[in-house]
Amino acid sequence: MTCRVAWLGELIRSATRRKGGEKVNTGTGTVVEVAKSKKRERGTGRIWQIGRVWWVQFYDATGRQRRESSHSKTYKVAEKLLQRRLGEKEAGLLPPTRLQLVR
Numbered sequence: 001m002t003c004r005v006a007w008l009g010e011l012i013r014s015a016t017r018r019k020g021g022e023k024v025n026t027g028t029g030t031v032v033e034v035a036k037s038k039k040r041e042r043g044t045g046r047i048w049q050i051g052r053v054w055w056v057q058f059y060d061a062t063g064r065q066r067r068e069s070s071h072s073k074t075y076k077v078a079e080k081l082l083q084r085r086l087g088e089k090e091a092g093l094l095p096p097t098r099l100q101l102v103r
Contacts, residue, residue: 045082047075054078058085060094 040046045058054070056078068085070078088094 045086047078047082049075056082056085058082058089060097061089061092064097066094066097 043059045056047054047056049055052073054072054075054077055067056070057065057067060066066085068081070081072078085094
């Protein structure tokens with residue numbers, strides 16, 4: 001039984017690496033269609049994971065790239081942070097980036 005479960009788990013993992021819209025035969029007579037992944041619209045930033053922590057990236061009003069950790073292990077928290085930062089960008093409320101000392 002555990003061998004069968006492990007095999008199905010590998011099948012599901014390989015199916016998620018396939019392009020959306022493809023059909024995968026599970027070997028048990030059932031055919032599963034892989035859903036297409038949603039792409040973000042241009043200019044809406046990105047979210048990615050490093051280890052267990054989710055990070056966000058976006059461009060501020062001056063066109064500079066900003067990256068920030070969500071300090072969270074959940075995708076939804078990072079998504080809310082990105083939406084908040086994009087809203088602050090539109091309203092002109094983003095704090096300036098780090099200032100460098102000039103000697």
